Amino acid sequence: MTGQHPWRPSRRRLTDALLAALAPVAVCSVALGGLTTWVGAGEAGSPARIDVTAGRVFLPYGDSTETAAFFTVSNSGGADDRLVAVTSTAVGGDIALSGHRMTPSGAAYKDRVASATVPAGGELSMAPHGVDVTLRAGSGWHAGELVPFTLHFERSGRIRTVAVVVRPGEPGS
Template sequence: MTERNLWRPTRRRLTDTLLAALAPVAACSLALGGLTTWTGAGRAGSPARITVSNGRVLLPYGDSTDTAALFDIANVGGADDRLVNVTSTATRGRITLSGHRMLGGRAAYKADVTSATVPAGGELSMSPRGVDVTLQAEADWRAGDLVPFTLHFERSAPVETIAVVSHPSDSDP
């Protein structure tokens, strides 16, 4: 072969090759750094971890037996979960999840909801003006009584908890 037919790397060819290889290497390095940070923070692949606290059942007004149960539900896990059902052995009536929307002034309306999201690393704090559990109060309930509930989630195991019967004036506004 003659010397003219031999391929020779030039500075430009080497620079172009290096730049072409650098883009995927930089993208992979950035992705690996992000995944390492996410894993180090304990979030990678961690399921929802649900805790329930501050359970309370409001005594109904007047002659009505309709009332609300309120809970603070925290999720310290890395995945969202959804509250899908609430049951209790202490009441015979229907128990539903409800959402309340203010219409302006002091008017509001209630609608049944199928679930309530408990975000990863966050909480769902039920209130009379947001999401709550609607149920029929038993006639013999008095302030200070304890009512057992089981909260059922889409992904997490059911959580058994106790709610304290209280006057509506004792609830958060």
């Protein structure tokens, strides 16, 4: 093979090849930088971190045994969670998550809810005019007594806590 020159790329071909290789490298670098920032901020794949505080249960009035319990549920994690059930060894009968609704005429009524969302970085603050836990009080409860509860979450599992028995209308109730 005498007389043939070896193939040599032209300047234009080298420029086109370099640009073709540079585009995916640039896109990957930008994506990697964004993911690194997200992970560095602690938000990537951060599970729900649930904390239950301020548990209180109303002392029933008169001969009634039906009452309600309230908790503040905080989520310092990066994912939402859902409260799906509440149980207690100190409570007889049915315990349910309830929400209070208003009729068009202005009357209030309670309605069972299947679950309550605890948003990422937020909280679920139970109250008499919102979401609460309806139950039948144990016999002989007194103000100041501690009642054990277990809150069941979709992702975080079970969290045991206590609620203090309070009289409705008193400070902290």
